[in-house]
Amino acid sequence: xxxxxxxxxxxxxxxxxxxxxxxxxxxxxxxxxxxxxxxxxxxxxxxxxxxxxxxxxxxxxxxxxxxxxxxxxxxxxxxxxxxxxxxxxxxxxxxxxxxxxxxxxxxxxxxxxxxxxxxxxxxxxxxxxxxxxxxxxxxxxxxxxxxxxxxxxxxxxxxxxxxxxxxxxxxxxxxxxx
Numbered sequence: 001x002x003x004x005x006x007x008x009x010x011x012x013x014x015x016x017x018x019x020x021x022x023x024x025x026x027x028x029x030x031x032x033x034x035x036x037x038x039x040x041x042x043x044x045x046x047x048x049x050x051x052x053x054x055x056x057x058x059x060x061x062x063x064x065x066x067x068x069x070x071x072x073x074x075x076x077x078x079x080x081x082x083x084x085x086x087x088x089x090x091x092x093x094x095x096x097x098x099x100x101x102x103x104x105x106x107x108x109x110x111x112x113x114x115x116x117x118x119x120x121x122x123x124x125x126x127x128x129x130x131x132x133x134x135x136x137x138x139x140x141x142x143x144x145x146x147x148x149x150x151x152x153x154x155x156x157x158x159x160x161x162x163x164x165x166x167x168x169x170x171x172x173x174x175x176x177x178x
Contacts, residue, residue, distance in 0.1 A: 024106040032074035033062025034114035035157050036087045037138075044141060044154075045083040045123065048132035056131060057146035060153075062111050071112040079116055083133050084124030087116040093157055096149040113150075115157050 036045045048056045063078035065071060072089045079087050093113040100107050125133045136144060141154045 026106045029109045030065050031062050032071040032112040033078045034075045034116050036079045036116040038118045043135040045085050047082050047130045050131050058144045075114045082127045082130050085121040086119045090115045093153045
């Protein structure tokens, strides 16, 4: 007879059920935001938030779609709330979706991103969810942004701008990515 492993039941090592039969409620959440550009300087406004370990993670501004809002309206509102910059949507960039667990819920989140043009305002980190805001040259975003999916969206935006440049947005893009 083989020696006992000390485990009861069929649980495999490293796969113990921590919730012991408790199922997490699954919810869907939808947000919008994007890449807001200052065309004169070929820079983008990004936000920094502290993670649970106290690290500053840079990302694109975004937030929940409110009742009655379109994704485009949310993107403009969230950019203003999180960065202080007034903007307008130029075009869709794409969507990112991912899963996470929070407050005993399993969340499936979809974030719609847009390319936005800065119209005015001053950088501000007044939003309680934001630790820092900054204008960053487009060429530095790939190194700064914390999330690979956002870095891919920025690269796509740069390709779109280079392929169909608008004179007021293309100047710095050509110089940065030539």
